[in-house]
Amino acid sequence: MKIDIPAPAAEILDKLHDAGYEAYVVGGCVRDSILGREPGDWDITTSARPEQVKEIFGRTIDTGIQHGTVTVMMGKEGFEVTTYRIDGEYEDGRHPKDVTFTASLVEDLKRRDFTINAMAYSYEDGLIDEFDGLADIDKKIIRCVGEPRERFTEDALRMMRAVRFAAQLGYSIEEDTRKAITELAPTLDRISAERVQVELVKLITSDNPGKVKELYETGLSAVFMPEFDRCFDTPQNNPHHAYDVGDHIVKSVESIEGDKVLRLTMLLHDIEKPSCRTTDEKGIDHFYHHAEKGAKTAAAILRRLKFDRDTMDKVEKLIWCHDWRFPAEKKNVRRAMNKIGDELFPCFIKVKMADTAAKSSYHQDEKYEWIGKLNDLYEEVKRDGECFSLKDLAVNGKDLIGKGITPGKELGDILAAMLSDVIDDPSHNTKEYLLDETNFARFSMKGNE
Numbered sequence: 001m002k003i004d005i006p007a008p009a010a011e012i013l014d015k016l017h018d019a020g021y022e023a024y025v026v027g028g029c030v031r032d033s034i035l036g037r038e039p040g041d042w043d044i045t046t047s048a049r050p051e052q053v054k055e056i057f058g059r060t061i062d063t064g065i066q067h068g069t070v071t072v073m074m075g076k077e078g079f080e081v082t083t084y085r086i087d088g089e090y091e092d093g094r095h096p097k098d099v100t101f102t103a104s105l106v107e108d109l110k111r112r113d114f115t116i117n118a119m120a121y122s123y124e125d126g127l128i129d130e131f132d133g134l135a136d137i138d139k140k141i142i143r144c145v146g147e148p149r150e151r152f153t154e155d156a157l158r159m160m161r162a163v164r165f166a167a168q169l170g171y172s173i174e175e176d177t178r179k180a181i182t183e184l185a186p187t188l189d190r191i192s193a194e195r196v197q198v199e200l201v202k203l204i205t206s207d208n209p210g211k212v213k214e215l216y217e218t219g220l221s222a223v224f225m226p227e228f229d230r231c232f233d234t235p236q237n238n239p240h241h242a243y244d245v246g247d248h249i250v251k252s253v254e255s256i257e258g259d260k261v262l263r264l265t266m267l268l269h270d271i272e273k274p275s276c277r278t279t280d281e282k283g284i285d286h287f288y289h290h291a292e293k294g295a296k297t298a299a300a301i302l303r304r305l306k307f308d309r310d311t312m313d314k315v316e317k318l319i320w321c322h323d324w325r326f327p328a329e330k331k332n333v334r335r336a337m338n339k340i341g342d343e344l345f346p347c348f349i350k351v352k353m354a355d356t357a358a359k360s361s362y363h364q365d366e367k368y369e370w371i372g373k374l375n376d377l378y379e380e381v382k383r384d385g386e387c388f389s390l391k392d393l394a395v396n397g398k399d400l401i402g403k404g405i406t407p408g409k410e411l412g413d414i415l416a417a418m419l420s421d422v423i424d425d426p427s428h429n430t431k432e433y434l435l436d437e438t439n440f441a442r443f444s445m446k447g448n449e
Helices: 007-018 028-035 050-056 105-110 133-139 148-154 157-169 175-190 193-204 209-217 226-231 245-254 260-268 290-304 309-321 330-340 345-357 364-384 397-402 409-424 431-435 437-447
Strands: 023-026 044-046 060-064 069-074 077-083 085-087 099-101 120-122 126-128
Touching: 007 023, 007 044, 007 050, 007 069, 007 077, 023 028, 028 120, 028 133, 050 060, 050 069, 050 077, 060 077, 085 105, 148 157, 148 175, 157 175, 157 193, 157 209, 193 209, 193 260, 209 226, 209 245, 226 245, 245 260, 245 345, 260 290, 260 309, 260 345, 290 309, 309 330, 309 345, 330 345, 330 364, 330 409, 345 364, 397 409, 409 437, 431 437
Parallel strands: 044 077
Antiparallel strands: 023 044, 023 120, 060 069, 069 077, 085 099, 120 126
8 A cells, every 4th residue: 555645744754764864744635545535644653752743853842741742844835743652640631641752653643542643654564453443444433443432532622523434434333332332421521622523523514414422322411411311302393393302403404505604503493392392182282482592592502512602693593593484585685694694695505405304204395495495585575675684774873864863772773774775665765765864754753762
């Protein structure tokens, strides 16, 4: 087997070899190369100590020198070069208390998480695969190096990484590795929200986002998102649905493109259905107000997981409006665009499509037709430049001040009344119409209601 190592990384290996040290590319770059994927980083492991690496290369950064890692700069590109090491005792479920440098590549590979990440390669020695990572690639399984409980006790985040790799690669988790995750899932509470968030996003934006159900089945989501678990215990006895709430969520996540905001929206869009479920006298389930309540809960979950404000706001708004139904008429689309925003309206359409795809076949064709009409009308509004927000209104605050209106609430209310009128009839969006004495008096009266 031959792996094409990029020239800068190959030069680092050559210089280390010339100085009398062992050196290999290692980990994810080897795995991805075998899989025909483009590696994101080319990490290097070596028998040279950090101080020896620094002596060989002119430009280095002490990235994690206490753990043996030095970043070697090749032009503007950095490559992490780490000394073979044996990790000491893990006291916090995240970091080793200390590390011991070793002259053995195999000892270094033993400490890595999964067999598919524990392979090394150099042009001189070819593939070093002491733990059968290549065989596990053939079997399409995620398996821990050595004893799974030891690996997960060392770093509990590895349990999330196991599910994430299974999603990214379309693999299954090996039985003993999965049992260990289920047993040790509660220890994930040692891991920071930021690190959990990173793994969750990588999982749900992968090519196999349905693997998110593994978080529920292994007990991991119970630690950081227990609201998700309740959804799998909530049936939907309703002709519009074919799954319980949890499986409907999973299907909807699978039915939308791999954008972070869109996938998070589908993951959380029905998160409050369990608390809103009622059953009528015919045995039909209803979930009144779940969207409004769910938007607030989703925001709380995203805040708990330390998401950025922009992501939180977009997901919250899309969940708030995801269950809207209204006649497919242009004025209704303009009004929806006003409430949702021009940027998010196409996302609203995608969310409606994914939600519908995850339901039963009951009236499904009619639902798709309605959504298609909404999209066509949206494009017409955009094409025709019709007004749906204050920034497109033909008048502004200065015009109203010129009419004697004092800045403040009254001015804002009058503009809102004008906008409402123009949304209903775009032909009214002219200064002449809006500032006409009769019309202006009407708007002022509505603004003061």
